[in-house]
Amino acid sequence: MSALNCTKCHEIPSIYHRPYSGERLCPNCFKASLKERVQGAINRFGMLDHWSRIAVGVSGGKDSMTLLYLLKELEEDTHGSELIAVTVDEGIRGYRDEALGIVERACRAIGVEWRQISFHDLFGYTMDEIASWERSLGACSFCGVLRRRALNEVAKKVNADRLAIGHTLDDMAQSALLNLLRGDLGKMASLKPGGFTNPNFVRRIKPLCEVPERETTLYAYLQGFELQGTTCPYAGEAMREDARKFLGEMETRRPGTLFTTYNTALKLIPEAVTVETMKICKKCGEPSAGATCRVCQLLEDKKKG
Amino acid sequence: MRVRIRFLGSLRPANAPGEIEMVLPVNSKMIDLIECISNDYPEVAVTLRNPARNLIMLDGIEVGNIEGSETSISNGSEVVLVPVTHGG
Numbered sequence: 274m275s276a277l278n279c280t281k282c283h284e285i286p287s288i289y290h291r292p293y294s295g296e297r298l299c300p301n302c303f304k305a306s307l308k309e310r311v312q313g314a315i316n317r318f319g320m321l322d323h324w325s326r327i328a329v330g331v332s333g334g335k336d337s338m339t340l341l342y343l344l345k346e347l348e349e350d351t352h353g354s355e356l357i358a359v360t361v362d363e364g365i366r367g368y369r370d371e372a373l374g375i376v377e378r379a380c381r382a383i384g385v386e387w388r389q390i391s392f393h394d395l396f397g398y399t400m401d402e403i404a405s406w407e408r409s410l411g412a413c414s415f416c417g418v419l420r421r422r423a424l425n426e427v428a429k430k431v432n433a434d435r436l437a438i439g440h441t442l443d444d445m446a447q448s449a450l451l452n453l454l455r456g457d458l459g460k461m462a463s464l465k466p467g468g469f470t471n472p473n474f475v476r477r478i479k480p481l482c483e484v485p486e487r488e489t490t491l492y493a494y495l496q497g498f499e500l501q502g503t504t505c506p507y508a509g510e511a512m513r514e515d516a517r518k519f520l521g522e523m524e525t526r527r528p529g530t531l532f533t534t535y536n537t538a539l540k541l542i543p544e545a546v547t548v549e550t551m552k553i554c555k556k557c558g559e560p561s562a563g564a565t566c567r568v569c570q571l572l573e574d575k576k577k578g
Numbered sequence: 579m580r581v582r583i584r585f586l587g588s589l590r591p592a593n594a595p596g597e598i599e600m601v602l603p604v605n606s607k608m609i610d611l612i613e614c615i616s617n618d619y620p621e622v623a624v625t626l627r628n629p630a631r632n633l634i635m636l637d638g639i640e641v642g643n644i645e646g647s648e649t650s651i652s653n654g655s656e657v658v659l660v661p662v663t664h665g666g
Contacts, residue, residue: 490661494586
């Protein structure tokens, strides 16, 4: 068994083939290429200012761990910005407990401050409790809305001006496809990798937007990250899982599908954006598109039930 | 021939240690190994048989960089199974 030499350095045997570009990369060139890609996305989408204070959403999974490590490296190169890892504890027994330990050890190892916030403290319920309710919506619909709020809250608490999240190219392509399938072009705007400036929200940025999940996995393996043994018990409920399977198969058979889907979605954004004037939720006082925010709507349904 | 297998993350079967040794016929290919593991540990079979959901490292090289599931395995090789599990 022998592998061809790396197509970047031409010296070291390659360990990875990128079907969508034809490159064959050695470990060092692979890791360097991810860093370059993240830096490129940050620059192209104007994600950071020179002195940004960045809250990095770290769940303990391979994507957010990759994000944390790459941002830490970029920070060390530029000495401009400041990082704080933030984690949301949804209260999923077994699954999140394991992840919290992984994040704590990683942050200690690389010297990054770490803060966490829990669904229970913020909303009064754990995700396990919410999942046990009689509900018409999937658990992921609840979790997604509450986690988004929780991340914004913890980012505000640490005075961050950016909230970096580990959405990969796969996530971006899946979201694009889901928006199309649901006929929700208005939501396409939320795919914008550099986020939006809004006084009520810490600006969300997605530096991994052009990194496939296979490559965060390889990076995690090469870096020796601890990988979670348990998967989220509620993940299978989401429609996203269907989009993930479909796009995964398409990418295997037709490499480049993920990039094409993502790039097409970005082209749709200018036409899809509808300028919404944010209101203030009459119940909790948080920003909302309507009179009552989505968080209050979801939790109110429970109280009525 | 003997092959060492390491299971990482969610690809580690509930009843298996993190590392096992398997005995395979000489001239076995990666697809033969995948089937052996899938038969012994059915709970990881779906993930293991779907190339979109795993990375298989053979002596440090991702098999997609060699001949994929047709890659020949040598005596004494180490195979690491890495799940491409969703989750940020």
